[in-house]
Amino acid sequence: MNEHTRFMEMAYQEALRARDEGEVPVGAVIVRDRQVIGRGYNRIEALSDATAHAEIIAISAASSTAASWRLEGCSLYVTLEPCLMCLGAIMQARLEAVIFGATDPRYGAVVSHIYRNEIEEAYHRFPSVTPDVLADDCSRLLKHFFSDLRKKN
Amino acid sequence: MNEHTRFMEMAYQEALRARDEGEVPVGAVIVRDRQVIGRGYNRIEALSDATAHAEIIAISAASSTAASWRLEGCSLYVTLEPCLMCLGAIMQARLEAVIFGATDPRYGAVVSHIYRNEIEEAYHRFPSVTPDVLADDCSRLLKHFFSDLRKKN
Numbered sequence: 334m335n336e337h338t339r340f341m342e343m344a345y346q347e348a349l350r351a352r353d354e355g356e357v358p359v360g361a362v363i364v365r366d367r368q369v370i371g372r373g374y375n376r377i378e379a380l381s382d383a384t385a386h387a388e389i390i391a392i393s394a395a396s397s398t399a400a401s402w403r404l405e406g407c408s409l410y411v412t413l414e415p416c417l418m419c420l421g422a423i424m425q426a427r428l429e430a431v432i433f434g435a436t437d438p439r440y441g442a443v444v445s446h447i448y449r450n451e452i453e454e455a456y457h458r459f460p461s462v463t464p465d466v467l468a469d470d471c472s473r474l475l476k477h478f479f480s481d482l483r484k485k486n
Numbered sequence: 487m488n489e490h491t492r493f494m495e496m497a498y499q500e501a502l503r504a505r506d507e508g509e510v511p512v513g514a515v516i517v518r519d520r521q522v523i524g525r526g527y528n529r530i531e532a533l534s535d536a537t538a539h540a541e542i543i544a545i546s547a548a549s550s551t552a553a554s555w556r557l558e559g560c561s562l563y564v565t566l567e568p569c570l571m572c573l574g575a576i577m578q579a580r581l582e583a584v585i586f587g588a589t590d591p592r593y594g595a596v597v598s599h600i601y602r603n604e605i606e607e608a609y610h611r612f613p614s615v616t617p618d619v620l621a622d623d624c625s626r627l628l629k630h631f632f633s634d635l636r637k638k639n
Contacts, residue, residue: 382546383555383579384537393535402536417605418578421571421595426536439608442574446604452570455592455599 337410337432340364341466344410344434347374347387348474354379358474361387361411363395363404363428370407371395387411388419392426404428412471414441414464420448424456432463434471490563490585493517494619497563497587500527500540501627507532511627514540514564516548516557516581523560524548540564541572545579557581565624567594567617573601577609585616587624 334342340362347360351374363371373390377383388411396402408430409415409423415431420442423431431443438445443462453459487495493515500513504527516524526543530536541564549555561583562568562576568584573595576584584596591598596615606612 377555380546380549381553381555382549383557384542384545384575385555386578389537392537393533396533396535400534402530402534402538404536416574416578417601417608418571418574421569421574422537425539425569425571442608446608448570448601448604451599451601455570455595 336367337463337466340369340408340410341412341432341434341471343369343372344387344412345467345470345474347372347391348412348471351375351387352474352478358478359387359411359413361391361409363391363407363409365395365399365404365407370398384418386416386419388415389422392422392428396426402426408432409460410466412467413437413475414443414445416440417442417446417448420452423460424452424458428460430461430463432466434465434467435475436464436468489520490616490619493522493561493563494565494585494587494624496522496525497540497565498620498623498627500525501565501624504528504540505627505631511631512540512564512566514544514562516544516560516562518548518552518557518560523551537571539569539572541568542575545575545581549579555579561585562613563619565620566590566628567596567598569593570595570599570601573605576613577605577611581613583614583616585619587618587620588628589617589621 352358371394505511524547567590
Protein backbone atom coordinates (compact mmCIF):
# COMPACT_ATOMS: atom_id res chain seq x y z
CA MET A 334 0.00 0.00 0.00
CA ASN A 335 1.55 3.32 -0.96
CA GLU A 336 1.69 6.30 1.38
CA HIS A 337 -1.27 8.15 -0.15
CA THR A 338 -3.46 5.06 0.17
CA ARG A 339 -2.38 4.49 3.75
CA PHE A 340 -3.30 8.00 4.90
CA MET A 341 -6.50 8.03 2.85
CA GLU A 342 -7.50 4.84 4.67
CA MET A 343 -7.21 6.82 7.89
CA ALA A 344 -9.32 9.64 6.47
CA TYR A 345 -11.83 6.97 5.43
CA GLN A 346 -11.97 5.68 9.00
CA GLU A 347 -12.86 9.23 10.06
CA ALA A 348 -15.59 9.30 7.42
CA LEU A 349 -17.02 6.10 8.92
CA ARG A 350 -17.27 7.86 12.29
CA ALA A 351 -19.29 10.62 10.62
CA ARG A 352 -21.60 8.04 9.02
CA ASP A 353 -22.09 6.24 12.33
CA GLU A 354 -23.23 9.54 13.83
CA GLY A 355 -25.69 10.19 11.00
CA GLU A 356 -23.55 12.85 9.32
CA VAL A 357 -22.61 13.06 5.64
CA PRO A 358 -19.59 10.71 5.65
CA VAL A 359 -16.51 12.82 5.00
CA GLY A 360 -13.26 12.41 6.92
CA ALA A 361 -9.84 14.05 6.90
CA VAL A 362 -6.36 13.71 8.37
CA ILE A 363 -3.40 16.08 8.29
CA VAL A 364 0.08 14.66 7.92
CA ARG A 365 3.50 16.16 8.62
CA ASP A 366 6.72 14.15 8.29
CA ARG A 367 4.65 10.98 7.76
CA GLN A 368 2.84 11.47 11.08
CA VAL A 369 -0.85 12.24 11.48
CA ILE A 370 -1.07 15.47 13.52
CA GLY A 371 -4.80 16.14 13.16
CA ARG A 372 -8.02 14.32 12.37
CA GLY A 373 -11.58 15.37 11.75
CA TYR A 374 -14.92 14.25 10.42
CA ASN A 375 -18.01 16.09 9.36
CA ARG A 376 -20.02 17.22 12.42
CA ILE A 377 -22.38 19.80 10.94
CA GLU A 378 -25.51 18.32 12.50
CA ALA A 379 -23.97 17.40 15.86
CA LEU A 380 -22.51 20.86 16.35
CA SER A 381 -25.27 22.74 14.46
CA ASP A 382 -22.49 24.52 12.63
CA ALA A 383 -22.08 24.81 8.87
CA THR A 384 -18.34 25.38 9.32
CA ALA A 385 -17.85 21.98 11.02
CA HIS A 386 -16.52 20.24 7.90
CA ALA A 387 -13.98 17.44 8.35
CA GLU A 388 -11.21 19.62 6.90
CA ILE A 389 -11.83 22.58 9.24
CA ILE A 390 -11.89 20.30 12.29
CA ALA A 391 -8.69 18.54 11.13
CA ILE A 392 -6.95 21.89 10.54
CA SER A 393 -7.91 23.10 14.03
CA ALA A 394 -6.70 19.83 15.54
CA ALA A 395 -3.40 19.88 13.62
CA SER A 396 -2.81 23.52 14.58
CA SER A 397 -3.38 22.58 18.19
CA THR A 398 -0.85 19.72 17.92
CA ALA A 399 1.66 21.96 16.12
CA ALA A 400 0.93 24.88 18.51
CA SER A 401 0.92 27.09 15.42
CA TRP A 402 -1.63 28.22 12.86
CA ARG A 403 1.03 27.82 10.16
CA LEU A 404 0.84 24.32 8.75
CA GLU A 405 3.59 24.65 6.13
CA GLY A 406 4.93 21.29 5.02
CA CYS A 407 1.65 19.56 5.91
CA SER A 408 -0.62 17.53 3.66
CA LEU A 409 -4.39 17.23 3.95
CA TYR A 410 -6.00 13.88 3.11
CA VAL A 411 -9.76 14.11 2.70
CA THR A 412 -12.28 11.62 1.34
CA LEU A 413 -14.18 14.25 -0.71
CA GLU A 414 -12.93 17.13 -2.84
CA PRO A 415 -12.90 20.22 -0.58
CA CYS A 416 -15.51 22.97 -0.95
CA LEU A 417 -14.73 26.67 -1.30
CA MET A 418 -14.64 27.28 2.47
CA CYS A 419 -12.24 24.41 3.02
CA LEU A 420 -10.02 25.43 0.12
CA GLY A 421 -9.91 28.91 1.68
CA ALA A 422 -8.95 27.35 5.02
CA ILE A 423 -6.24 25.31 3.27
CA MET A 424 -4.84 28.58 1.86
CA GLN A 425 -5.06 30.36 5.22
CA ALA A 426 -3.32 27.52 7.05
CA ARG A 427 -0.66 27.32 4.30
CA LEU A 428 -1.08 23.61 3.73
CA GLU A 429 1.29 22.33 1.08
CA ALA A 430 -0.70 19.51 -0.47
CA VAL A 431 -4.27 18.28 -0.82
CA ILE A 432 -4.96 14.62 -1.56
CA PHE A 433 -8.62 13.73 -1.99
CA GLY A 434 -10.80 10.70 -2.73
CA ALA A 435 -14.12 11.32 -4.48
CA THR A 436 -14.65 14.30 -6.76
CA ASP A 437 -17.53 16.68 -5.91
CA PRO A 438 -18.83 17.97 -9.25
CA ARG A 439 -21.27 20.37 -7.56
CA TYR A 440 -19.33 22.05 -4.74
CA GLY A 441 -15.76 20.87 -5.27
CA ALA A 442 -13.45 23.87 -5.37
CA VAL A 443 -10.10 22.23 -6.10
CA VAL A 444 -10.62 20.72 -9.56
CA SER A 445 -14.39 20.77 -10.25
CA HIS A 446 -14.74 24.56 -10.19
CA ILE A 447 -11.90 26.76 -11.29
CA TYR A 448 -11.11 29.20 -8.50
CA ARG A 449 -7.41 28.58 -9.02
CA ASN A 450 -6.47 31.58 -11.17
CA GLU A 451 -7.96 34.10 -8.76
CA ILE A 452 -6.43 32.30 -5.78
CA GLU A 453 -2.95 32.28 -7.30
CA GLU A 454 -3.30 35.97 -8.05
CA ALA A 455 -4.23 36.70 -4.41
CA TYR A 456 -1.98 34.30 -2.53
CA HIS A 457 0.82 33.76 -5.09
CA ARG A 458 0.61 30.02 -4.46
CA PHE A 459 -1.68 27.01 -4.66
CA PRO A 460 -1.33 23.62 -2.96
CA SER A 461 -0.32 20.59 -4.96
CA VAL A 462 -3.41 18.49 -5.72
CA THR A 463 -3.73 14.70 -5.99
CA PRO A 464 -7.28 13.51 -6.81
CA ASP A 465 -8.81 10.02 -6.97
CA VAL A 466 -7.07 8.25 -4.09
CA LEU A 467 -9.42 5.43 -2.98
CA ALA A 468 -12.04 7.36 -4.93
CA ASP A 469 -14.36 4.36 -5.41
CA ASP A 470 -14.52 3.56 -1.68
CA CYS A 471 -15.00 7.21 -0.70
CA SER A 472 -17.65 7.72 -3.33
CA ARG A 473 -19.52 4.48 -2.49
CA LEU A 474 -19.70 5.48 1.18
CA LEU A 475 -21.38 8.76 0.22
CA LYS A 476 -23.76 7.11 -2.25
CA HIS A 477 -24.90 4.52 0.32
CA PHE A 478 -25.42 7.22 2.90
CA PHE A 479 -27.69 9.28 0.65
CA SER A 480 -29.48 6.19 -0.64
CA ASP A 481 -30.22 5.08 2.96
CA LEU A 482 -31.33 8.62 3.81
CA ARG A 483 -33.83 8.63 0.95
CA LYS A 484 -35.24 5.27 2.11
CA LYS A 485 -35.83 6.69 5.59
CA ASN A 486 -37.63 9.78 4.25
CA MET B 487 -27.51 56.51 12.59
CA ASN B 488 -28.88 54.03 10.07
CA GLU B 489 -29.16 50.32 10.74
CA HIS B 490 -26.05 49.31 8.79
CA THR B 491 -23.97 51.85 10.71
CA ARG B 492 -25.40 50.72 14.04
CA PHE B 493 -24.50 47.07 13.50
CA MET B 494 -21.12 47.91 11.97
CA GLU B 495 -20.37 49.88 15.15
CA MET B 496 -20.92 46.62 17.05
CA ALA B 497 -18.61 44.75 14.67
CA TYR B 498 -16.08 47.54 15.22
CA GLN B 499 -16.29 47.01 18.98
CA GLU B 500 -15.43 43.36 18.36
CA ALA B 501 -12.45 44.46 16.24
CA LEU B 502 -11.24 46.57 19.19
CA ARG B 503 -11.28 43.44 21.35
CA ALA B 504 -9.04 41.72 18.78
CA ARG B 505 -6.66 44.70 18.79
CA ASP B 506 -6.52 44.74 22.58
CA GLU B 507 -5.46 41.09 22.49
CA GLY B 508 -2.72 41.76 19.92
CA GLU B 509 -4.64 40.24 17.00
CA VAL B 510 -5.22 41.80 13.59
CA PRO B 511 -8.28 43.95 14.40
CA VAL B 512 -11.24 42.45 12.56
CA GLY B 513 -14.67 41.99 14.14
CA ALA B 514 -18.05 40.63 13.06
CA VAL B 515 -21.64 40.33 14.19
CA ILE B 516 -24.53 38.33 12.74
CA VAL B 517 -27.99 39.82 12.75
CA ARG B 518 -31.41 38.24 12.37
CA ASP B 519 -34.63 40.28 12.72
CA ARG B 520 -32.60 43.27 13.90
CA GLN B 521 -31.10 41.26 16.76
CA VAL B 522 -27.45 40.31 17.09
CA ILE B 523 -27.36 36.50 17.41
CA GLY B 524 -23.60 35.98 17.13
CA ARG B 525 -20.35 37.89 17.55
CA GLY B 526 -16.72 37.18 16.87
CA TYR B 527 -13.29 38.69 16.54
CA ASN B 528 -10.08 37.49 15.04
CA ARG B 529 -8.34 35.03 17.38
CA ILE B 530 -5.79 33.37 15.10
CA GLU B 531 -2.85 33.90 17.45
CA ALA B 532 -4.72 33.18 20.70
CA LEU B 533 -6.14 29.91 19.39
CA SER B 534 -3.15 29.06 17.11
CA ASP B 535 -5.72 28.40 14.41
CA ALA B 536 -5.79 29.90 10.92
CA THR B 537 -9.54 29.27 10.73
CA ALA B 538 -10.27 31.51 13.75
CA HIS B 539 -11.34 34.52 11.67
CA ALA B 540 -13.97 36.85 13.12
CA GLU B 541 -16.56 35.65 10.60
CA ILE B 542 -16.08 31.93 11.33
CA ILE B 543 -16.35 32.53 15.08
CA ALA B 544 -19.46 34.70 14.59
CA ILE B 545 -21.07 32.06 12.35
CA SER B 546 -20.41 29.34 14.94
CA ALA B 547 -21.83 31.56 17.69
CA ALA B 548 -24.94 32.48 15.67
CA SER B 549 -25.53 28.83 14.78
CA SER B 550 -25.33 27.97 18.44
CA THR B 551 -27.88 30.69 19.30
CA ALA B 552 -30.16 29.59 16.44
CA ALA B 553 -29.59 25.89 17.26
CA SER B 554 -29.23 25.37 13.52
CA TRP B 555 -26.44 25.48 10.96
CA ARG B 556 -28.84 27.15 8.53
CA LEU B 557 -28.60 30.92 8.92
CA GLU B 558 -31.09 31.88 6.23
CA GLY B 559 -32.39 35.40 6.68
CA CYS B 560 -29.26 36.45 8.56
CA SER B 561 -26.83 39.25 7.73
CA LEU B 562 -23.12 39.30 8.48
CA TYR B 563 -21.51 42.62 9.42
CA VAL B 564 -17.74 42.52 9.32
CA THR B 565 -15.16 45.29 9.51
CA LEU B 566 -13.00 43.88 6.66
CA GLU B 567 -13.99 42.35 3.34
CA PRO B 568 -14.16 38.56 3.88
CA CYS B 569 -11.46 36.25 2.50
CA LEU B 570 -12.12 33.15 0.42
CA MET B 571 -12.54 30.85 3.44
CA CYS B 572 -15.06 33.20 5.05
CA LEU B 573 -16.98 33.68 1.80
CA GLY B 574 -17.15 29.89 1.56
CA ALA B 575 -18.45 29.74 5.14
CA ILE B 576 -21.03 32.42 4.29
CA MET B 577 -22.23 30.22 1.41
CA GLN B 578 -22.27 27.05 3.56
CA ALA B 579 -24.24 28.77 6.33
CA ARG B 580 -26.64 30.28 3.77
CA LEU B 581 -26.26 33.83 5.02
CA GLU B 582 -28.39 36.25 3.05
CA ALA B 583 -26.33 39.43 3.18
CA VAL B 584 -22.77 40.59 3.77
CA ILE B 585 -22.09 44.15 4.89
CA PHE B 586 -18.45 45.08 5.26
CA GLY B 587 -16.27 48.05 6.20
CA ALA B 588 -12.79 48.22 4.68
CA THR B 589 -11.99 46.62 1.35
CA ASP B 590 -9.14 44.07 1.25
CA PRO B 591 -7.49 44.44 -2.17
CA ARG B 592 -5.18 41.47 -1.56
CA TYR B 593 -7.33 38.73 -0.03
CA GLY B 594 -10.87 40.11 -0.29
CA ALA B 595 -13.09 37.54 -1.98
CA VAL B 596 -16.39 39.42 -2.17
CA VAL B 597 -15.59 42.34 -4.45
CA SER B 598 -11.77 42.53 -4.75
CA HIS B 599 -11.35 39.15 -6.42
CA ILE B 600 -14.02 37.76 -8.68
CA TYR B 601 -15.00 34.33 -7.42
CA ARG B 602 -18.64 35.21 -7.95
CA ASN B 603 -19.31 33.57 -11.31
CA GLU B 604 -18.00 30.19 -10.22
CA ILE B 605 -19.84 30.42 -6.91
CA GLU B 606 -23.17 31.24 -8.56
CA GLU B 607 -22.67 28.31 -10.90
CA ALA B 608 -22.05 25.94 -7.95
CA TYR B 609 -24.53 27.26 -5.38
CA HIS B 610 -27.10 28.99 -7.63
CA ARG B 611 -27.01 32.01 -5.33
CA PHE B 612 -24.79 34.71 -3.90
CA PRO B 613 -25.39 36.92 -0.85
CA SER B 614 -26.27 40.56 -1.31
CA VAL B 615 -23.17 42.69 -0.72
CA THR B 616 -22.91 46.17 0.83
CA PRO B 617 -19.34 47.52 0.99
CA ASP B 618 -17.87 50.65 2.60
CA VAL B 619 -19.91 50.92 5.81
CA LEU B 620 -17.74 52.85 8.31
CA ALA B 621 -14.90 51.98 5.94
CA ASP B 622 -12.63 54.81 7.13
CA ASP B 623 -12.83 53.78 10.79
CA CYS B 624 -12.36 50.09 10.02
CA SER B 625 -9.45 50.80 7.70
CA ARG B 626 -7.76 53.23 10.12
CA LEU B 627 -7.89 50.64 12.90
CA LEU B 628 -6.05 48.14 10.70
CA LYS B 629 -3.49 50.69 9.50
CA HIS B 630 -2.66 51.78 13.06
CA PHE B 631 -2.31 48.16 14.14
CA PHE B 632 0.19 47.35 11.40
CA SER B 633 2.04 50.63 11.87
CA ASP B 634 2.42 49.92 15.63
CA LEU B 635 3.53 46.37 14.85
CA ARG B 636 6.30 47.64 12.55
CA LYS B 637 7.52 50.04 15.24
CA LYS B 638 7.81 47.15 17.72
CA ASN B 639 9.81 44.99 15.28
